[in-house]
Amino acid sequence: MSRPELIAPPEIYYGDVEATKYTNNTRIQQIQADMTYRALELLNLPPDEPAFLLDIGCGSGLSGEILDEEGYTWVGVDVAPSMLEVALEREVEGDLFLQDIGQGFGFRPGSFDGAISISVLQWLLNAETSHPTSSPPHRLTRFFTTLHSALRNPSRAILQFYPTSDDQIQLITSIAQKAGFGGGVVVDYPNSKKARKVFLCLFVGGGGSQVPKGLDGEEVEAGEDQAKFESRREKSGKRGKDGKRKSIKDRDWILRKKELYRQRGKESIPRDSKYTGRKRKTVF
């Protein structure tokens, strides 16, 4: 799995090129959409009640678009200006903010009915400078405490992220707990390498609500709209119909090379004859 968070900080990694690439990639779109629907499901909002949500790390608005479709009013924050520019071009409905979530939010207490975040938290786990406010624990603490106060009581925050180790999950959950959140980690498809997804389910004043169960069992079969892996094309070409490899260096190739060397003035090039490039007898 690629780890862009180890390459550069998000506002630099997601420059103009990477932001467009990210948004136009249908595979990323599909994964983001699936995770957003799953996060909304875990958010467990009361039906038929319009909610006001916070999308943390909204990026180019891939998840925001789904929130629009579902009829939610939302506010998105992201630290990468290029991503927000793409979001503006895509005309999403939510209000966008250029904000570093590690610096904390300035929203008044009880502002939001819930928060979602898709593939973001791992970006908080790297220190960019040696300043004390840049250390991951400090940034996480700031993020979780201000998020906790910005949420209504009771409500939930669902944060999907890609941890590299159990230590990271431990660090994140312990800081979230200190900030006052209840809840825990939900792992979908724990036995699949590809479909495994980690969701941090945080409750504000949950009052004994249970952490939802992760999805289990087989990964959903790839639908017809998704491309399936095909091995057919790789096979053809290398081998002929009889199953033997076709030689690349046939007579034509040898003649062409010899002509080339002659043109370049290389010495002692054997002359062309009927024996040039002739197949040898098989010798046991």
Next chain:
Amino acid sequence: MVRLITHNLLACHAKNCTSNNFPLQFKDIEIELREAEFNPDFIRGFLPKLEWKALIDAAKQLGDTSLPSEQPEMIDDEFLKNLHHVLLEIHIEEGAMICPNCQHVYPISNGIPNMLLAEHEIG
């Protein structure tokens, strides 16, 4: 796309700026009106979250005086429509927001406010 609905929730989050940091004051703003879908249930549900005085002051600054200066007891359709217009249809495109306490300036460009803090301002 700062709308008054989010402006009404936004306080300054710089270090040691904990009192009198709401609401942020607008400066040199350009606004744009864009129609949005009217959802009376949402507006009604959002009413208790609003800081009414801050909303009225901000709306006046933007040149909209359709709302009463006191939050009315009776909620009728026209009131909700006016509130919907003020909250969701006025977009602030350019300008700045200034914290009344620490005078920190949050510039707005292209409809996106820049809420980033310098290293020494992080709490």
